[in-house]
Amino acid sequence: MARHILITGAGSGIGLACAQHLAVQGAERLVLVDRDADALSRVELPVSVDRVIGDVRDAALWDDLAPLLAGIDAAVVNAGVAGAGAIADMSLSEWQRIISINLDGAFLTLRAAMRAMKDTGGAIVATSSAAGIKPEVGVAAYGASKAALLHLVKVAAKEGAADRIRVNAVAPAGVETPVWDTVPMFASRAAEIGRDAAFAELAAMATPLGRYAKPEEIAAQVAFLLSDAAALITGATLVCDGGYTL
Template identity: 85%
Template sequence: MATHILITGAASGIGLACAQHLATHGTQRLVLVDRDADALARIALPVSIDRLIGDVRDEAMWDDAAPLLAGIDAAVVNAGVAGAGAIADLSFAEWQRIVSVNLDGAFLSLRAAMRAMKGSGGAIVATGSAAGIKPEAGVAAYGASKAALLHLVKVAAKEGAPERIRVNAVAPAGVETPVWDGVPMFAERAAQIGRDAAFAELAAMATPLGRYARPAEIAAQVTFLLSDAAALITGTTLVCDGGYTL
C-alpha cells in the first residue's frame, strides 16, 4: 500500500473521507490540499500531515509545492465543483468556473503528482463522475469537464506506464457531499424538506439501487485502486453509481 499520499479537495466530502480511510490503511504521510484553510486545520488524523492551502488551478502553487511532494507514491486528484444550467442559459463565466476547477485544476494536480513519482512509480486516482458518461440536461459544464477528465486519465495511464505510474478514476453518481449545496435545485429542496430527505428523494428517482453513495464507500474504492491488489489496473474508470448509467 502507498505510504505518502497527496489528496486534493481534502477538507470535505470524498477528499476528507479518503484522508480518513487511508490514514487507517498503512499510510504514513498525507499531503492535504484545499482552499478552505479553517477546515483543513481542523483535520486530525493518526499520521503525519502536511497542509497546502491554495487553489488547484494555481500553477505557481504547484511549482512551489514540488519539494513538499517529493517522495509521494500515491495521489487522489479529487478537488472539484458542481453547477447546473441549460446551455442556452449558462453564462460563459459559470462555464469557466466549473471547467477551470474540474479540468484545469485536475490537470495541474495530475501533472504535479506524475512529476513527483517519475523514476519511482506510484498510483493515482481521479474523482470523475457518472455525469461524464451519461448525458443529462442542465449539466453541460460539469458533465463535459468530467468526461474530459476521464479521457485525461486514460492518456495519463499510457504516459505513466513506462514510469510504473498507474492512473485510474472513480465515477460515482450521487454522493452525499457538500458539493450538492452549490446546486440550486438541491439547495431549494433541502430547505423545504431537509438535507437527508432531499438526498433520499433524488436517489429514489435517479438510482436503480435507490440510494446515493456515502463518501466512505467511495474512499474504500479509491483505496483499493491505490493498493497492490490493483497492481495491474490502469487507465480504468470504476463506475460506482448504483446503476444510474444503465
C-alpha cells in the same frame, strides 16, 4: 499500500473521506490540499499531515509544492465543483469557472503527481463522475469537465506506464457530500424537507439501487485502486453509481 499520499479537495466530502480512510489503512504521510483554510484546519488524523491552502488551478502553487511532493507514491486528484445550467442560459464565465477547477486543476495536480513519481512509480486516482458518462439536461459544463477528465486519465495511464505510474478514475453518481449544497435545486429541497430526506428523494428517482453513496464508500474504492490489489489496473474507470448509468 501507498505510504505518502497527495489528496486535493481534502477538507470535505470524498477528499476528507479518502484522507480518513487511508490514514487508518497504513499511510504514513498525507499532503492535503484545499482552498478552504477553515475546513482543512479541522482535519485531524493519526498520521503526519502537511496542510496546504491553495487553489488547484494555480500553476505557481504546484511549482512551490514540488519539494513537498518529493517521495509521494500515490495521489487522489479530487478537488472539484458542481454547477448546473442550460447551455443556452449559461454565461461564459460560469462555464470557464467549472471547467477551470474540474479540468485545469485536475491537469495541474496530475502533472505534479506524475513528475514527483517519475523515478519511483506510484498510483493515482482521479474523481470523475457518472455525469461524464451519461448526459443530462443542465449539466453541460460539469459533465463535459468530467468526461474530459476520464480521457485525460487514459492518456496519463499510457504516458505513465513506462515510469510504473498507474492512473485510474472513479465515477460516482450521487454522493452525499457538501458539494450538493451549492446546487440550487437540492438546496431548495433540503430547506423544505431536510437534507437526509432530500438525498433519499433524489436517489429514489435517479438510481435503480435507490440510494446515493456515502463518501466513505467511494474512499474505499479509491483505496483499492491505489493498492497492490489493483497492480495491473490502469487507465480504467470504476463506475460506482447504483445503476444510474444503466
